[in-house]
Amino acid sequence: MHLVITVHHLNNSRSQRVLWLLEELGVPYEIVKYERDPKTLLAPKSLEAIHPLGKSPVITDDGKTIAESGAILEYLIETYGKGRLAPARGTQAEIDYRYFMHYAEGSLMPYLLLKLVFRRVKTAPVPFFVKPIARKIADTVCGQFVDPNLTRHLAFLNAHLTKHAWFAGDELTAADIQMSFPVESAVARAGELADVSKLADFVKRIKARPAFQKAIERGGPYELVG
Numbered sequence: 001m002h003l004v005i006t007v008h009h010l011n012n013s014r015s016q017r018v019l020w021l022l023e024e025l026g027v028p029y030e031i032v033k034y035e036r037d038p039k040t041l042l043a044p045k046s047l048e049a050i051h052p053l054g055k056s057p058v059i060t061d062d063g064k065t066i067a068e069s070g071a072i073l074e075y076l077i078e079t080y081g082k083g084r085l086a087p088a089r090g091t092q093a094e095i096d097y098r099y100f101m102h103y104a105e106g107s108l109m110p111y112l113l114l115k116l117v118f119r120r121v122k123t124a125p126v127p128f129f130v131k132p133i134a135r136k137i138a139d140t141v142c143g144q145f146v147d148p149n150l151t152r153h154l155a156f157l158n159a160h161l162t163k164h165a166w167f168a169g170d171e172l173t174a175a176d177i178q179m180s181f182p183v184e185s186a187v188a189r190a191g192e193l194a195d196v197s198k199l200a201d202f203v204k205r206i207k208a209r210p211a212f213q214k215a216i217e218r219g220g221p222y223e224l225v226g
Helices: 015-025 045-049 069-080 092-123 131-163 174-193 197-207 210-219
Strands: 005-010 029-034 058-061 064-067
Touching: 005 015, 015 029, 015 069, 015 174, 015 210, 029 210, 058 069, 064 069, 069 092, 069 174, 092 131, 092 174, 131 174, 131 197, 174 197, 197 210
Parallel strands: 005 029
Antiparallel strands: 005 058, 058 064
């Protein structure tokens, strides 16, 4: 007898995408909730009992433990999708699907993380004589490296969604679910760098989906960290 999928869910994290996919697929699951430390915003040590890195998302299914957002989404689509939320093989849509499934965390998210880190550097509590130096370093790195790269990525993504309804063509796929977290982060943290009108529209459309809203109901209130 197959056991119900368990999602080890950290508040305000990428694991919200896993809940959303499961709701879109109509696959039963249960949630074990974990809370970030309110000061450090780090995951609790108890997650290390599920996976050695102590990160979320992680799922357990039929004796298997699967970590990493993209790997989890691909596993769920391949195991429970029955052809849903993935393009037909051999199509351009499938090529785009594979690309954005990996691009989300591999190409886009690192720059957004750097943006967040250096923003925190500027506001971190440090001795008054250190603060100008910290601000200068943060401004220089963002101005010369982070922001130019983010600008390029945002222009690329906005142009893509000008030509396509979704990231892998005319229909919602798991690639859109994978892209949801970095796109929402990009609009919130770097929207001033480029035209993000199509990305902002994408965020509105996904949040209007009943499955997305159901995932929020089950997973709890969701806000971007930082």
